[in-house]
Structures are given as structure tokens and as C-alpha cells.
Amino acid sequence: xxxxxxxxxxxxxxxxxxxxxPFSAEQARxxxxxxxxxxxxxxxxxxxxxxxxxxxxxxxxxxELLALVGPSGCGKTTAVRLMCNFYWPTSGMVRVMxxxxxxxxxxxxxxxxxxxxxxxxxxxxxxxENLRYVAGLYGLSPQERAGRIAALLxxxxxxDARSALAANLSGGMRRxxxxxxxxxxxxxxxxxxxxxxxxxxxxxxxxxxxxKLLREQGCSLVVTTQYIDEADYCDRVAVLRAGHLLAxxxxxxxxxxxxxxxxxxxxxxxxxxxxxxxxxxxxxxxEVEQLGLDALRVVVDGxxxxxxxxxxxxxxxxVTVESVSERRPSFDEVFLRLTSGATPSPRATLVEExxxxxxxxxxxxxx
Amino acid sequence: MPKTKxxxxxxxxxxxxxxxRYRVLxxxxxxxxxxxxxxxxxxxxxxxxxxxxxxxxxxxxxNAFRPSAILVAPLGGLKPAEVRALPYVRSLNxxxxxxxxxxxEGWALNQVRQGTVDMVITLPENPALDLTHGQRTVLTxxxxxxxxxxxxxxxxxxxQQIAGxxxxxxxxxxxxxxxxxxxxxxxxxxLNRELQALDPHGDPAQNRAQLNDIITQLESLxxxxxxxxxxxxxxxADIYYAAILAATDQxxxxxxxxxxxxxxxxxxxxxxxxxxxxxxxxxxxxDTNAIPASTLAIPFExxxxxxxxxxxxxxxxxxxxxxxxxxxxxxATLAAxxxxxxxxxxxxxxxxxxxxxxxxxxxxxFLQYGGVTLGVGLLLTLLLxxxxxxxxxxxxxxxxxxxVLLVWASVAxxxxxxxxxxxxxxxxxxxxxxxxxxxxxxxxxxxxxxxAPPARQLAYVFPLTYGIDALDKVMLLGAAPGWDxxxxxxxxxxxxxxxxxxxxxxELRSK
Numbered sequence: 001x002x003x004x005x006x007x008x009x010x011x012x013x014x015x016x017x018x019x020x021x022p023f024s025a026e027q028a029r030x031x032x033x034x035x036x037x038x039x040x041x042x043x044x045x046x047x048x049x050x051x052x053x054x055x056x057x058x059x060x061x062x063x064e065l066l067a068l069v070g071p072s073g074c075g076k077t078t079a080v081r082l083m084c085n086f087y088w089p090t091s092g093m094v095r096v097m098x099x100x101x102x103x104x105x106x107x108x109x110x111x112x113x114x115x116x117x118x119x120x121x122x123x124x125x126x127x128x129e130n131l132r133y134v135a136g137l138y139g140l141s142p143q144e145r146a147g148r149i150a151a152l153l154x155x156x157x158x159x160d161a162r163s164a165l166a167a168n169l170s171g172g173m174r175r176x177x178x179x180x181x182x183x184x185x186x187x188x189x190x191x192x193x194x195x196x197x198x199x200x201x202x203x204x205x206x207x208x209x210x211x212k213l214l215r216e217q218g219c220s221l222v223v224t225t226q227y228i229d230e231a232d233y234c235d236r237v238a239v240l241r242a243g244h245l246l247a248x249x250x251x252x253x254x255x256x257x258x259x260x261x262x263x264x265x266x267x268x269x270x271x272x273x274x275x276x277x278x279x280x281x282x283x284x285x286x287e288v289e290q291l292g293l294d295a296l297r298v299v300v301d302g303x304x305x306x307x308x309x310x311x312x313x314x315x316x317x318x319v320t321v322e323s324v325s326e327r328r329p330s331f332d333e334v335f336l337r338l339t340s341g342a343t344p345s346p347r348a349t350l351v352e353e354x355x356x357x358x359x360x361x362x363x364x365x366x367x
Numbered sequence: 368m369p370k371t372k373x374x375x376x377x378x379x380x381x382x383x384x385x386x387x388r389y390r391v392l393x394x395x396x397x398x399x400x401x402x403x404x405x406x407x408x409x410x411x412x413x414x415x416x417x418x419x420x421x422x423x424x425x426x427x428x429x430n431a432f433r434p435s436a437i438l439v440a441p442l443g444g445l446k447p448a449e450v451r452a453l454p455y456v457r458s459l460n461x462x463x464x465x466x467x468x469x470x471x472e473g474w475a476l477n478q479v480r481q482g483t484v485d486m487v488i489t490l491p492e493n494p495a496l497d498l499t500h501g502q503r504t505v506l507t508x509x510x511x512x513x514x515x516x517x518x519x520x521x522x523x524x525x526x527q528q529i530a531g532x533x534x535x536x537x538x539x540x541x542x543x544x545x546x547x548x549x550x551x552x553x554x555x556x557x558l559n560r561e562l563q564a565l566d567p568h569g570d571p572a573q574n575r576a577q578l579n580d581i582i583t584q585l586e587s588l589x590x591x592x593x594x595x596x597x598x599x600x601x602x603x604a605d606i607y608y609a610a611i612l613a614a615t616d617q618x619x620x621x622x623x624x625x626x627x628x629x630x631x632x633x634x635x636x637x638x639x640x641x642x643x644x645x646x647x648x649x650x651x652x653x654d655t656n657a658i659p660a661s662t663l664a665i666p667f668e669x670x671x672x673x674x675x676x677x678x679x680x681x682x683x684x685x686x687x688x689x690x691x692x693x694x695x696x697x698x699a700t701l702a703a704x705x706x707x708x709x710x711x712x713x714x715x716x717x718x719x720x721x722x723x724x725x726x727x728x729x730x731x732x733f734l735q736y737g738g739v740t741l742g743v744g745l746l747l748t749l750l751l752x753x754x755x756x757x758x759x760x761x762x763x764x765x766x767x768x769x770x771v772l773l774v775w776a777s778v779a780x781x782x783x784x785x786x787x788x789x790x791x792x793x794x795x796x797x798x799x800x801x802x803x804x805x806x807x808x809x810x811x812x813x814x815x816x817x818x819a820p821p822a823r824q825l826a827y828v829f830p831l832t833y834g835i836d837a838l839d840k841v842m843l844l845g846a847a848p849g850w851d852x853x854x855x856x857x858x859x860x861x862x863x864x865x866x867x868x869x870x871x872x873x874e875l876r877s878k
Binding site for chain 2: 081084085086106107109110112114116118119120121122134137138139181
């Protein structure tokens with residue numbers, strides 16, 4: 001399984017290099033100098049009567065894969081729509097490539113790729129016709145379109161589905177075609193909203209490989225997901241809940257933030273409550289939790305420095321340590337830890353943001 | 368043994384027919400719930416058609432408008448204003464709006480061909496001469512109309528006008544005679560009393576003197592009657608005056624006979640008197656009989672000519688109108704449903720983020736849907752002309768201009784409808800209302816001028832209103848489409864395009 005995935009990734013990388021760029025990204029990139037792709041400062045957004053996002057501040061760095069994670073209705077889609085300039089903030093500032101949300105130059109949209117959560121293909125068009133339409137919207141010439149579409153279909157393993165009607169595609173194929181739509185014009189900054197929702201695990205892994213590949217090509221990506229474990233694929237993760245930013249950092253940072261340090265698992269047949277209490281009193285130890293009769297989970301300030309101290313301390317109580325291993329808690333655990341300690345405003349907690357309905361809510365609000 | 372409590376069996380389970388009924392009701396109730404929560408859809412479905420029908424019922428009056436006309440008449444040195452003041456011209460101006468009076472029949476007919484006026488009324492050289500010769504005065508009326516209902520309305524107006532002229536002529540005649548007889552009546556009563564009082568066995572000299580006095584009064588009465596008759600100069604009145612004069616003559620004759628009988632042999636004198644009376648009566652009757660009774664009762668008639676060659680062919684009339692209706696419907700429907708489809712598919716958000724501007728997207732749609740609709744329009748035209756034999760006697764260039772403007776305005780209207788509705792159901796309903804409204808108020812059913820002002824204003828919202836009139840003129844009458852129609856379509860197309868662009872931009876760039 002792993003081998004096939006690695007092989008697939010290599011093949012994809014080779015194909016990606018063959019894809020011709022429709023215009024000079026380097027040339028365009030120099031226009032805004034070293035400006036960060038996205039800067040959000042104290043951004044709040046009201047949709048109708050409710051506050052979908054509250055005081056959000058974050059940045060997307062150049063060449064970074066940033067994930068926005070959180071349960072359904074936490075404000076991920078709203079945040080992405082703000083970055084794409086589909087929404088304007090109720091308060092705060094959003095800058096993309098150095099341009100604030102009110103003054104986007106026309107070319108800026110050509111530098112952005114966007115795959116909306118509810119992107120739907122035209123069912124009576126073939127895959128290729130759908131892609132040609134999108135490429136046309138981005139101003140690609142017929143020749144450019146042909147090359148890009150063929151290459152991206154190959155990359156996404158959809159070459160055989162090129163002539164298939166969109167109505168006959170599976171959910172996973174549609175997602176991949178939608179992703180191709182966001183990549184046709186070789187964007188520098190890509191926003192992908194819930195790309196893996198409803199997909200099987202193997203396909204999710206493949207999509208994340210594609211995202212990492214894009215990052216390696218120098219793209220900056222913002223990906224939202226409600227599968228918390230997918231945060232591990234990213235450079236940084238922003239955890240959202242009820243419109244509030246709970247945490248922002250690398251996956252490891254967030255693990256440490258959630259647990260207060262490195263997590264070690266100590267195994268011994270001689271463990272006792274007394275020895276556990278002794279460990280808890282050590283300065284490097286933050287937390288000790290009994291996992292069973294022969295195992296302890298110990299949260300420490302620094303694993304390398306703490307392990308000798310733990311072994312020495314346990315020896316004082318005649319405990320022979322069988323193994324001490326550093327444990328990487330799953331991101332589900334990290335998320336639960338982070339969210340259990342969070343205290344968002346009562347109003348925001350009560351509001352469940354219906355992601356699918358956001359556009360309708362906005363429509364009604366502006367009608 | 369433990370008691371187990373079984374779940375009660377539902378009634379539906381016992382009765383399968385009930386379960387079927389619940390299933391059917393569930394489907395209906397779901398739809399009803401959705402429908403009730405869409406208040407605007409409810410308004411469109413129920414109130415929309417009702418309001419359109421009510422407005423049409425209130426506003427449509429086929430005979431309510433005054434057709435416009437040019438009067439071609441021998442001016443005989445009179446100025447048009449003086450001719451307009453003549454009694455029979457004043458009468459004409461009641462049901463028909465006489466916009467000009469001229470001797471130039473060619474110019475007048477050209478105006479009716481161009482649709483500037485509804486009809487040309489041509490008077491004969493000498494109407495009085497016709498009557499003297501015992502013939503009706505014939506008004507030659509020329510129209511140029513293909514709309515069958517408009518034709519009926521115009522013919523009705525003409526017939527009403529002629530009937531009005533006739534009724535007025537007869538009324539004037541009878542009123543004059545009645546005035547005259549009212550003047551005569553007291554004298555006749557007095558004379559009758561005097562005659563009754565005469566004793567045949569009385570003094571002959573005294574009787575003769577009294578009879579002489581009666582004869583003098585009768586002759587004076589006859590002279591007055593003749594004077595009235597000459598003053599009135601009304602053919603229809605002649606018959607009445609003739610009868611009065613005849614009666615007067617009889618009375619005079621009888622009086623003279625009686626006078627001569629007094630004291631002389633009766634036979635010879637009475638015969639002389641009878642011959643005299645008979646001769647006078649005969650002359651009067653012959654004069655009266657010389658004019659046909661129908662002419663006296665109906666002195667005016669109309670001879671109507673319709674310049675439109677296809678006037679009697681309903682298919683021909685409805686061909687261009689149906690073509691215009693189909694093009695408006697097709698263009699508006701394609702445009703409206705395309706927007707709805709984008710919204711339903713969720714493509715709007717993608718489009719909004721894409722670099723394509725609302726203007727570019729709208730222009731692309733205009734070209735696409737406009738092109739398809741134009742193509743369908745041309746194909747339909749070929750079928751209408753070559754398969755159904757609908758006349759096409761106008762300019763193909765003008766036809767093309769009208770078609771392009773009509774399709775442009777229709778597609779823009781469709782975009783506007785889809786952008787102000789919130790769901791596909793609403794959009795479909797709006798298109799249906801557009802179709803119904805256009806049929807009622809565009810001149811498709813009845814002439815536009817038969818609509819009362821509130822309904823008339825609504826008509827100008829539909830591209831079809833201008834399209835039907837313009838295509839009628841080009842295809843059936845061989846005329847230009849009319850600058851008012853072209854300007855109307857152009858203004859409508861531009862206004863709707865600007866509105867659609869604004870609405871589309873608002874939808875895509877809603878922040």
C-alpha cells in the first residue's frame with residue numbers, strides 16, 4: 001500500500017514538471033515583492049444575525065500548506081471565502097499578496113485557485129468540456145487549455161474519464177476534477193474547501209499527496225477539513241471552533257500545546273501508585289496518567305532530557321523500566337484536548353454554522 | 368415465565384390500504400410544506416396570474432378607442448378649419464379622430480400605408496347630387512390593418528359612424544317636420560272648427576265668404592310649409608313635407624269645391640275639384656317615390672377597402688406574432704434557466720472568485736443564448752414562409768434588425784427575472800407569468816390601443832409588444848418596422864442589460 005502510494009507520488013511529481021505554465025509566475029510574483037500570501041488581522045464576519053467568525057488573526061506564508069480544521073460550522077468556509085474575496089469582513093483586515101480586500105487588482109484573481117466546498121460540475125458536459133469551460137474563464141488559450149487539461153487529468157488519474165459525462169462520475173472523481181479546475185491556470189495561492197469530505201481514506205491520502213506536491217512546486221495552500229487527523233499533512237494548522245481560533249501552529253506545536261509537553265509512555269511490570277506520584281513530583285514532569293497496570297503516560301518538558309530522570313526516579317522505587325517511548329498522540333486527541341479547554345463566547349458556542357447553507361444565508365442577507 | 372410486553376401493532380400495519388394512503392399523503396405534505404414556506408412563489412403562482420387577468424379584464428375594451436383618420440374632401444375654396452366646422456364633418460369627428468383634411472388622396476393613402484393613421488375617409492365630389500339622383504352618399508374608407516381584432520374594431524367604428532350620420536340626418540328631418548307641424552296645428556284646428564260650423568243650407572253668400580276666408584288661410588299655410596321645406600333642405604324631410612302639402616292641397620281643393628257648389632249644379636264642379644286634387648296628389652307622390660325609401664332612411668353608406676393583402680388570413684396575421692412570442696419566450700427562458708442552473712450547481716461561488724468579470728460572463732451568455740435564439744428565429748421564419756405560406760413582403764434587413772433587438776431585449780429580460788428570483792421554481796413561474804402577461808398585453812390577442820391606460824403602460828414592458836407590431840409591419844405590410852418600435856426595443860434592451868449587469872454583479876460580488 002505504502003509503496004504504491006510512494007510510486008504514485010513520484011509519478012505525479014514527474015507529470016507535474018511536464019505541465020506547461022500559462023504565464024510567468026515568477027514575473028507576477030515579483031510584483032508584490034515579499035508580501036505574505038494571506039494576512040488576516042482581527043477579522044470578524046457576520047452573516048445575517050450571527051457571527052460566523054470572531055476576531056480571527058492568522059497569516060499564510062509563502063509555500064506553506066495551512067490547514068483550517070474544526071467541526072462543521074466552526075467558520076472554516078467563511079474564513080476561506082474571506083481570503084478569496086468572496087466575502088468582505090464585517091471588521092478587521094484581509095490582505096492577499098499585499099492587497100487589501102477592497103482593492104484587488106484584476107490580475108490577482110488569476111493568481112488564485114479556488115475549489116469551493118460545493119463545487120459542482122455541469123452534469124451534461126464531459127469532464128474535458130467542464131475543464132475547458134473553467135480554463136476559458138481563466139483566460140487560457142485553446143492550445144494552453146489542451147496541454148494543461150491533458151497533463152492534469154494524467155496527474156489525477158482521470159485520463160480515462162476525459163470523455164465521461166460529469167453526471168456519471170463518482171464522488172471522488174468529481175472532487176478530483178474540481179481540484180483540476182482550481183489548478184488549470186497554475187495559481188500561486190490555492191484555497192481548497194473540504195476536499196476530502198465524504199471520500200474514502202485511500203483517496204483522501206492521494207489528495208493530500210497532491211497538495212504536498214503543489215506546495216513543493218512553490219504554491220501556498222489553504223485547505224479546510226473536518227477530518228482532524230489530516231492536519232498532520234500540513235505545515236501549520238489553525239484550529240477553529242464556533243468562529244473562534246483556538247490554536248495555530250505546526251502539528252507538533254499543537255500537540256505540545258494540547259498536552260503541555262512531549263508525551264512519553266513508560267512500561268514496567270513494577271509500576272505502582274507510589275512510583276507514579278514520585279514521577280509527578282519531578283520538575284520536568286507536567287502530568288502523569290495511568291494507562292493500565294503496567295503503563296504510564298507521562299507528559300514532560302523535553303523528552304530527551306526527561307527520560308534519564310524518569311528512569312532514575314523509578315529505580316528509587318525498585319521499578320525496572322521495560323521501555324520508555326515517545327508517543328505521538330493522534331490529532332483527534334490533540335483536538336479534543338484543545339477544544340475541551342477552550343471557552344468560546346456563549347453566543348458563538350450556540351451557533352452551529354451550516355457550511356452548505358452559507359451562500360444561501362448570505363444571499364438572503366443581501367437580497 | 369417472564370411476561371414480555373409486545374409492541375402494539377399499528378393500525379396501518381393491520382390495514383395496508385391506509386399505509387398506501389399515508390405514503391401518498393406524505394409526498395403531498397412534503398411538497399405543501401415547501402410551497403407554503405416560499406411566500407414569493409405563492410404570490411407568483413396565485414396572485415400573479417389573477418392580477419394579470421384582472422388587469423386585462425378591466426383594461427381591455429375593444430371599442431373604446433377612437434380610430435384616427437384623414438378626411439379627403441373637395442375643399443371647394445374652403446379652408447380645412449372651415450370644412451371641419453361643416454355639420455356632417457363635425458358628425459364624422461365624433462367616433463373618428465379626424466387628424467387632417469386634405470384634397471390630396473395620394474398623400475392620405477400613403478399615411479395609412481405607413482400606419483400613421485388608421486383610415487382615410489374619402490367624400491364624394493357632391494354628396495347632395497347623389498341624393499337628388501336618389502342614390503346614397505358613399506364614403507370611401509381605406510384602412511391598412513392585419514390584426515383581425517383591430518380590423519373588427521375599426522369596422523365597428525366605421526359602421527357606428529355611418530349609422531350615426533344616418534340617424535342624425537333622419538332625426539334632423541323629423542325634428543324639422545315636427546317643428547313645422549307644431550306651427551300648423553293651431554291654424555288647422557281653427558279652420559276645421561270653422562268648416563264644421565258651416566251650415567250647407569245656410570245663406571250661400573255668407574258661406575261662400577267664409578269659405579273664401581278659409582281658402583286664403585289654407586293657402587297661407589301652404590306657403591309657410593313650402594318655405595320651411597326649402598329652409599330645411601333635407602331629403603329625409605321632403606317626404607313629410609310632401610305629405611303635409613298634399614293634405615293642405617286637398618283641404619284647399621275641397622274648400623274651393625264647396626265654395627263653387629254653393630248655389631250651383633254640384634256634379635260638374637265637384638268633378639273639376641276632384642281632378643285638380645288628384646293631379647296635385649299624384650305629382651307629390653311621384654316626386655316622393657322618385658327617392659327610394661332606403662335612401663331616405665339611410666342616406667349615407669361606407670365602402671371599405673383594406674390595403675393589407677393578408678387581412679383575411681388569420682394564419683398570416685398570427686405568424687409574425689407567434690414568431691415574436693416564441694423568440695421572446697425562448698430567449699428569456701434560456702437566459703433565466705442558465706442563471707438558475709449556476710446557482711443550483713453552486714457554480715456562482717466559483718465564478719465569483721474567478722477572474723472573469725460579471726460583464727464578461729454576461730456578454731458570453733448574451734452571445735450564446737442570443738445566437739441560439741436568433742438561429743431558431745431564422746429557422747422558424749423559413750418554415751413560416753415556405754411551409755405555411757406566411758407573406759414576407761418587407762425588407763430582410765429591417766426584419767434582421769427587429770429580430771436582433773427583440774432577442775437582445777428578451778435575453779436581458781430573462782437574466783433579470785432569474786436574478787430577482789431565488790429558486791428554480793420561482794424562475795420558472797416568473798417565465799410563465801411573463802408568457803401570460805405578454806400574450807394578454809402585447810397586442811397578441813387584441814390591439815394595443817384597446818387597452819386602458821394602466822394596462823397599456825404594462826404593455827410597454829414586454830419586448831413582444833414592439834416585436835409584434837414591427838414584424839407585422841415588415842412581413843405583412845411591407846413597411847418599415849416603425850421608429851417607435853425600434854426605439855422601444857433598443858431602450859428596453861439597454862435598460863434590461865444594465866439592470867441584469869447590476870444584479871449579476873451584486874450576486875457575484877455580494878460581500
